[in-house]
Amino acid sequence: MKDKQITPVAIEDKMRNSYLNYSLSVIIDRALPDVRDGLKPVHRRILYATKKLGLVPDKPHRKSARIVGEVLGKYHPHGDASVYNAMVRMAQNFNQRYILIDGHGNFGSIDGDSAAAMRYTEARLAPISEDLLQDIEENTVDFIPNFDSSLEEPSVLPSRLPNLLINGSNGIAVGMSTNIPPHNLSEVIDGLIQLLNNQEISIKDLMKTIPGPDFPTGGIIVGNDGIKTAYTTGTGKITIRGRSKIEDEGRGKQSIIITEIPYQLSKAKLIEEMADTVKKGKIDNISDIRDESDREGLRIVIELKKKANPEIILNRLYKYTSLQSNMRINMLALVDQQPKVMNIKKILEHFLDFRREVITRRAKHQLEKAQAREHILIGLKKATDNLDKVIKVIRSSKSTPEAKRNLKKELEVTKKQAEAILNMRLQRLVSLEIDKLEGDLAEIREKINYLKSILNNNDILDNIVKDELLEIKEKYGDKRKTKILADDSKAEIEKEDLIKDKDVVISLSYRNYIKKTDSLDNVRSAKNDFISNIVTGRNLDQILFFTDKGQAYSITSHEIPEHHGLSTGDPLNQYLKLPMDEHIVGVIMLNDYAKENYIMLATKDGLVKKTKGEEYESSISSIKAINLNEGDEVIGAAVSNGQQEILLGTKEGYTIHFKEEEITDTGRNTKGSKGINLDEGDKVISFNIIEDSSLVLSITKEGRGKASPVEDYTLQKRNGKGLKTMSNDKYKLLEILTAKTDDKIILVSDNGEIVEIEVSDITETKRLGAMYSQAKLNNDEFVKIIRVPRLEKE
Incomplete structure (x- = not known):
């Protein structure tokens, strides 16, 4: 027996090498996602195995244990729990921004409950996963041997989705970790297209399109310093708030x-x-x-x-x-099998390069198939053009191999063409089939030219990348769930960096449909509806909705999606949940003008209150606007500059016209000052701020009315009894309001009938002049009158 050879090795060297091998295995094969498809090996194997089992979205679900067994047996030699846990997370809509597995059964909850055992649950691919796997049979990606070299598996999926960003990733490797938050698919695709159009675009400009992460659970990101840092350097920290x-x-x-x-x-x-x-x-x-x-x-x-x-x-x-917690961002992923920390632009660039590679490989594969098909069609065309010769050759040949050799010689065709001619059915010899053959040849040549253009022209290639991205956005794009706010504890944070701040027009219709547009030209109302309020401001301004109960409800302009063209907007209750017993009496945009001036309110008991607009700034969605006496209600709200004139009108036809400066400004939680001294049983029904060249319209419930010059309504001191606006008390007054001759008003009956009247068509008389019929109804009364806002910028 020969002596065994012993090689001395230092234990530190052995440990170093062994640990290095282990580290590389963990980094590449387990813990980190690939920058191209955003997947770790286990997720990639789950999706691929599920597709190979035929569990696509239009097929029935199958037991999760069946999928896990397929993954373990063929591709992933690890524990079944690790595979099932990974699959469960891919099916949880509170963990994945866009779920990749369509789970059936108990897949856990946001309470932290675990999923049921794999023998109880069922699964299949979610629709979006098909776009991760699409074209995988088109030689778009490399396949590598599985763990025992008995099968092959894809090294990466030919993803059409920027999955690394839209679903994010987190994992701990050896000496490094990744934590990439999820993002909104529509925003990421818009950013990719921006980058396609301008390779020199800055990260700051990209952030106007991709303002920050978008979590499946929504919530609020407070501050943008962390987002800026993470997007610029690849690492950062953000604050998330419920x-x-x-x-x-x-x-x-x-x-x-x-x-x-x-x-x-x-x-x-x-x-x-x-x-x-x-x-x-x-x-x-x-x-x-x-x-x-x-x-x-x-x-x-x-x-x-x-x-x-x-x-x-x-x-x-x-x-x-x-309820408020911090999240660390570390955008680490594998690039050419090496871990790299990348800024957001670099991640987008890698994905675009990958899409170009996939489309190029797909085009080459399809070109090879098309050229092979063209080759066969050329042979068949030669056969149909020389039919008599083909028949003679075949009849004179003693065997198939001899016929093949003779055809190659006589028709000057290749071996494959000769085989195709011999396999051609007799029905291909009819004239219609011959015409179809020529059409197929022309079509395949057109396809070949197109595929060659993709391979030879980068602009065409990039246009295909863009078109496919837009297709994905059309199929799966949705609205942002996570709101991004500037941190009010840091004055330097710029809100406009995260929310596109621009001029907006907000309109509210009589039937409570709200719409945001960028221009008055796009303000529209639906049939049997009309615009009752229009306010203008910026996308970051708050919109205040004042109710008859003295509350001011607010939403920020950017929360309302922008509509264009003929759209009539969305129901207001999608954004603002008002109590059933409260009704909106005024809408004000809390823009710079409103903050610097005053918001005035009037009540049915004759009180008028003036408060600095800036006092209505609040992070709370509902605040008290006025301290009402029992039984009193707010009847109107308006913005004033402190130097204007007020006109109040009552149910019994009294009016009082006084200067705004007679009202002392007070805080929000106050009652205000007496504007008019009411008789018992009377109440204020209208509140107007006088504009230049205003007319005072008096309209009754019967549809009678008149227009009088505002000069007829003498300026008085507030808290007086006021002046009558009509001499005949037999009519029931509906409204007293100010308007201009180019305005129009809308009268609404109690059965919903709408009558539109031009102010210029209303008879003009003195203050105590006669009331003339303006609109008629059959056995019905008007219950509401609204001055239609003028569609012109102030």
């Missing part, structure tokens, strides 16, 4: 309603955290916390004690619980 609103429960009590929570936070854990902070005394004035979530969506109710300040409690919840 979305909440404050609801008035009546009797001085309010509740905080949480409707969205930060990404990857367990709802049950959050509720437990909040209850714990209350127990420890970190937050007080909370009387109850309960989970009212259902199939309609997430809803955590935090009941507050009387006189509790909801804004203070919200801020403490942000401080002490995960």
Whole structure:
């Protein structure tokens, strides 16, 4: 027996090499996604195996255990739990911005509940996954041997989707980790097209299109410094906050309603955290916390004690619980099998390069097939052109191989062409089939020319990339779920970096349809409807909706999607949930002009209140606008500059005209000053700010009316009895309003009939002049009158 050869090795060298091999295996084969398809090997193998099983979106679901077994047995020699857990996450709409697996059964919940065992659940590919796998049979990607070299698997999927960004990725390798947040597909595709059109585009300009992450659970990103840093350097930190609103429960009590929570936070854990902070005394004035979530969506109710300040409690919840949490961004992915940290532009560039490569490989593959087909068709064409010769050759040949050799010689065709001629059916010899053969040849040559143009012209190639991206956007694009706000604790943050701030026009119709446009030219109303309010401002301005109960509800202009052309907008209740007993009496854009001046309110009991517009700035969606006496209601709201004149009109036909400066400005939570001294049973029905060359219109419920010069309504001191606007008390007054001769008004009956009247057509008389018939109804009365806003910029 020979002595065994022993080679001495230093233990530190052995450990170093072994650990290095292990590290590379973890980095490349397990933990990090590929920059091209955004997938780790396990996810790629799950999708590929599911497709190979035929579990496409239009086929029935199959047991998850069947899919897991296929993945384990053929491609992924690891534990079944790791494969199933990966598949479960791909099916969870609270983890994936765009789910890749369509799960059937219990796939877990946002409460942190685990999915049911794989033997109970079923799955198949989600529709969007087909676009990750499309063209995989067209030689678009390389295939590599599986773990035992018995099969081949794709090294990457020929993804049409920028999956790395739209679904994000997180994983821990050895000495490095990745944490890429999900993004909105429509925004990412728009950014890719921008980059296609301009390779020199800056990251700052790209951020105007891709303003930040977009999480499947919605929520709010506070501040954009972290986003800027991450997009520029590849690493950064962002603050995510749950979305909440404050609801008035009546009797001085309010509740905080949480409707969205930060990404990857367990709802049950959050509720437990909040209850714990209350127990420890970190937050007080909370009387109850309960989970009212259902199939309609997430809803955590935090009941507050009387006189509790909801804004203070919200801020403490942000401080002490995960309702506000930080997320680290590290955009690390594999590029040519090497881990690299990349800025957002570099990730987009890698994806575009990959799409060019996939389309080029697909075109080459299709060109080879088309040229092979052309070759066969040329042979068949030669045969049909020399039919007699073909028949003679075949009849004189003793065997198929001899016939093949003779055809090659006589027709000067190749071996493959000769085989195709011998396999040609007799029915191909009829004249219609011969014509079809010529058509097929022309068509295949046209396809060959097109495929060659793709390979020879980069502009055509890029146009195909662009068209396919737009197709994906059309199929799967959706609206942003995560709101991005500037951090009010950092004055330097620029809101316009994240939200496109521009001039907007907001219109509200009589039937409560709201619409945002970029121009007055695009303001439209539907049939049997009309525009009742138009306000202008910027996309970051708040819109205030004043109700008869003295509340001011607000939404930000950018929350309303922009509409164009003939669109009539969306129902207001999609954006603003008003209590059933409240009605909008005024709409004001809290733009720079309104903030610098005053917002005036008038009530049916004759009170007028003036408050600095800036006092209405608030992060709360509903605030008190006026302290009403019992039974009183707000009847109108308007913006004033402090130097204007006011006209109030009452049900009994009294009017009072006084200067605005007689009203002292007060805070929001006040009652205001007496504008008119009312008789018992009378009430204010109209509130007008006088404009130049105004007429005063008096309209009755019977449709009678008149127009009088505003000069007939003598200026008085406020809190007087006022002057009558009609001499005949037998008519029931509907409205007194100011207008100009080029305005028009809309009268609405109690059965919904609408009558439009030009102000210039209304008879002009003195203040106490006769009331003339302006519109007639059959056994009905008018119940509402609205001055149609003029479609001209102020």
